[in-house]
Structure formats: C-alpha cells, structure tokens
Amino acid sequence: MSESSISLTRFSEAHIAGxxxxxxxxxxxxxxxxxxxxxxxxxxxxxxVDDERQVKLVALHQDQVIGHLGLEQYSRIRRAHCGSLGMCVAVAWQSKGVGSMLLSAALEVADNWMNLRRVELTVYADNEAAIGLYRKFGFETEGLMRDYAVRDGGWVDTLAMARLR
Known part of the structure; x- marks a missing residue:
C-alpha cells in the first residue's frame, strides 16, 4: 500500500466507530x-467538542480509519503559545508513513495557523518507533517521568518531548 492511497481529513461524526x-x-x-x-x-x-483551538485529524485508507491525531492549543493566556499532541496509528500501518503524514499536517497548522512556538507530547520510553518519528520532526527529550502510568500490570516510564520553533 502506498501513501497515495491514504488521505487525511478532519475528524467528523462519521469517523467515531473507526x-x-x-x-x-x-x-x-x-x-x-x-x-x-x-x-x-x-x-x-x-x-x-468543536473548538478552534483543537485540530483533530484522521488518516483513512479506503474509508477505514488507520490513524488519529489530536493537537490542542492551551487556553491559559500565558501558555497560549503552546500546544500538546497525541496520536496513534493502526498496527498494520505503522512504519509506512502514516504517522509522518499526520504529524506533518498537524505541525503545518501549529506553525502557520495557530502560531504555536512550542508543541509538546508524552511517549512511553520504550516506544522506540514513535520516539524516532518525533525526533525526525524536531522533538527533543526534555525529561523522563518514572512510573508515569500502569500498563500490562506494571509501571512504565514516559518521556516528555517538545519541539520549539
């Protein structure tokens, strides 16, 4: 499957089940x-929730949701230059450019429409593929958060990453 068979669009009610x-x-x-x-x-x-401070994208292949990304600008006045993002890609589509497409589109909006100086995220410290993707787009590790969440019955560390423009 090629990237040309993938489309990005704004999340809508039609995508909820996917x-x-x-x-x-x-x-x-x-x-x-x-x-x-x-x-x-x-x-x-x-x-x-429909809020212009939020960008919600889905990646589609033959109308099937294969990826999702949410970007949100902070509402606090002194943090309005910052946003946070979260994303995921279907396992069968990982390492095939879907994450890059989603991240590229979101950062274009963050930079050129929302005027965000800082975009931040958290990622599990053992998710090497995602960390590599984020680094490719200029995100840097700012810290390690130990025992951040429970997963599979055990504690897992998370990295705080950010990209400054």
Missing part, C-alpha cells in the same frame, strides 16, 4: 493512555 475500533485494538491501547474497551459514546463525547 476511531473507537482503532483505540480498542490491544496493541494500540498499550501505547496510549486510553483505557481498553471504550464505547463509541466515550469517543463521541471526547472528540465531539
């Missing part, structure tokens, strides 16, 4: 902070 299925994949769930077995209603509420 996003729910994506995040409910056990291999995806273990790399994000979401709980397993979430309902479509949970995702509808979470993603249904």
């Amino acid at each position: 996003v729910t299925a994506l995040y409910n994949d056990p291999a995806v769930t273990r790399q994000v902070l979401q709980m397993p077995f979430q309902s479509t209603e949970v995702w509808r509420k979470r993603l249904g």
